[in-house]
Every structure is written in structure tokens, then in C-alpha cells.
Amino acid sequence: MLRRGVSLLFKPCSSSAALALQTRSVNFYDAPNGPAVKLENIEDEWYNRQRPNLSLLDKTPWTQPDTWIAPNAVVAGDVDIYDQVAVFYGAVLRADLNKIRIGGTSVVLDRAVIHTARAVPTGLNPATLIGDHVTIEPFSVLRACRIEPKVIIGARSVICEGAIVESEAILTPGSVVPPARRIPSGELWGGNPARFIRKLTDHERDRVISEAAQHYLNLAERLKEEELPNGTAWRDVEAYREKLVANKEYTWINFREQKYLMRLQNEAAAMDKLMGQ
Known part of the structure; x- marks a missing residue:
């Protein structure tokens, strides 16, 4: 299924610094192409294995x-x-x-x-x-x-x-x-x-x-x-997007990691402000 909020698809940037700068300014809900889908090993997939x-x-x-x-x-x-x-x-x-x-x-x-x-x-x-x-x-x-x-x-x-x-x-x-x-x-x-x-x-x-x-x-x-019937059409979508990544048409950005780094930056800024007082 879709792994929401984990990674996003973006056009490749010329340098890693520019990529990081672009990521820090991203609003998740306005991000191009929405949440990305990445092909995972079956043991790593985040599926709802709930069975009635x-x-x-x-x-x-x-x-x-x-x-x-x-x-x-x-x-x-x-x-x-x-x-x-x-x-x-x-x-x-x-x-x-x-x-x-x-x-x-x-x-x-x-x-x-x-x-x-x-x-x-x-x-x-x-x-x-x-x-x-x-x-x-x-x-x-x-x-x-x-x-x-x-x-x-x-x-x-x-x-x-x-x-x-x-x-x-x-x-x-x-x-x-x-x-x-x-x-x-x-x-x-x-x-x-x-x-x-x-x-x-x-x-x-x-x-x-x-x-x-x-x-x-x-x-x-x-x-x-x-209710939607059970099916495997999502696998074709994942394979297609993986192909786009392999062809350098898009680059993966780990949104979760970027969110964590943004939190560290906010905490550091708050600490600097507190020490300045």
C-alpha cells in the first residue's frame, strides 16, 4: 500500500546542498506528485495484515x-x-x-x-x-x-x-x-x-x-x-515509480528524516534564543 509521509518524489537537483535547501522549504501537503510509493521487500512492507x-x-x-x-x-x-x-x-x-x-x-x-x-x-x-x-x-x-x-x-x-x-x-x-x-x-x-x-x-x-x-x-x-476488492494493481504502480527513480527522472527524499532535522533546527534555535535572554 501507500507509505504515507515517508518519502516524496522531486525532480533531481544539481547538487546535494541545493537538494537539502529545497527539502527544508517543502510544505508536505503542497509537495509535487504527493506521497511517493517505493518498492519494498515483503518483510519490510507496511501493510495492514488485518484479516476479518x-x-x-x-x-x-x-x-x-x-x-x-x-x-x-x-x-x-x-x-x-x-x-x-x-x-x-x-x-x-x-x-x-x-x-x-x-x-x-x-x-x-x-x-x-x-x-x-x-x-x-x-x-x-x-x-x-x-x-x-x-x-x-x-x-x-x-x-x-x-x-x-x-x-x-x-x-x-x-x-x-x-x-x-x-x-x-x-x-x-x-x-x-x-x-x-x-x-x-x-x-x-x-x-x-x-x-x-x-x-x-x-x-x-x-x-x-x-x-x-x-x-x-x-x-x-x-x-x-x-469497499474495494483485494488486488495487486498497486504493485504495478510501485514498479513504475521505481523505474522513474532508476532512470534519474525523480529523486527520493526521505521526508521523515527531513522532518527530524527540521525539529532539531527548531530546538537549537529555541535554545539559542533562551541563552540570549
Whole structure:
């Protein structure tokens, strides 16, 4: 990929002194040709080797063709993801100790964390099981719990081991569900620890919960269309620019080094000014 801010392309100068003078007066954002690309050895390349799907031991995530996983999300280990599921930016699904299952048309929003345990205090299944039409809002944490279909988990909520959230329930943002606690169907709960607030209205049960998930699924479709496919066209660009350098059409200037020298000059000037006082 592009190594931004490391080096720039300039026309060759007649002398090294003139080259240094030219560099010291460069404004990086106005520099000709913008950031340069240099061909590097594979072990030296500064690539983002982030992979959304990771195998752990002998377990590999299982997803559907219409599953969207953001480029910087992590889905690792024994994870089953069903139809039309979206995992947004920075979310982590780590199934190293047990299974994670996410039902169809569910969404895991930004920075949410879902993981499992080897065992839970109740003796129930320590896997994390999430049903259909579930919305897990940003920064929530779910561990070895069970979420039935048509549920909204409010932002920054924590659901502990062995807890169960029954279908058509809503947790307000910032809720904490203690271990082995059960949230009954058709109710709104919130607080730390989570407590009953009120019964859900028919509108909330029939439309709000489903529409919340569908809204984010529609957004995921647009985000998916904006992603660039993986490819190697950038290698041809790097080779072409390397050829220009080899033919003396351009000269490399290490912008990072020049920035460091400029900082030393500024520090020396400040010290001289201080001593003069």
C-alpha cells in the first residue's frame, strides 16, 4: 500500500546542498506528485495484515455469502454466522473457549465484543447463542450468554455468564445483566444491575425491534458496496515509480528524516534564543 509521509518524489537537483535547501522549504501537503510509493521487500512492507476471519486451533468461522464483516473487525474461532448478518467496524467475536452463534438478520455494531467461557455458574451451555433480528449496539460486551430472537441490546451494555435475554426484550444503554439473570420476554430493563422498567408496547414489540436491525443491515449494504476488492494493481504502480527513480527522472527524499532535522533546527534555535535572554 501507500507509505504515507515517508518519502516524496522531486525532480533531481544539481547538487546535494541545493537538494537539502529545497527539502527544508517543502510544505508536505503542497509537495509535487504527493506521497511517493517505493518498492519494498515483503518483510519490510507496511501493510495492514488485518484479516476479518481468523482460525483458532482447528476451528474456522462459518459465514454466509451475504454476511458483511467490516475490514477491521475480528471473527475468530468457532463462530457460526447465518444469513444477512452485519459485523461493524472494530467488533470482536472470539470463540476460542466455546461456540458463538449469530442468527439471521442480526447486527453487531461498532466495538462490540462477544466471547465465551469454558463453563458458567448455572451449569448451562457456556456458548454464546444469539437469535434472529438481534441488534447489539456499540461497545456492548456479551460473554457466554443467550440472546433469544428480536432483542435490542443497548450501547455499552454488559451481559455476564449464564444470563438469558428472552425474545422481544430491550435493554437500555449502559445496562449490566449479572451472571445467571433472566430478562423476561416483552419487557424493558435497564440499570446496573439491570432492573425491570416497564412492559413493551405493541409497537415496540412488532416494529421497533425489527426495524432497528433492518436499518443497520441497509447501512451495511451501502458500506459493502464502497469497499474495494483485494488486488495487486498497486504493485504495478510501485514498479513504475521505481523505474522513474532508476532512470534519474525523480529523486527520493526521505521526508521523515527531513522532518527530524527540521525539529532539531527548531530546538537549537529555541535554545539559542533562551541563552540570549
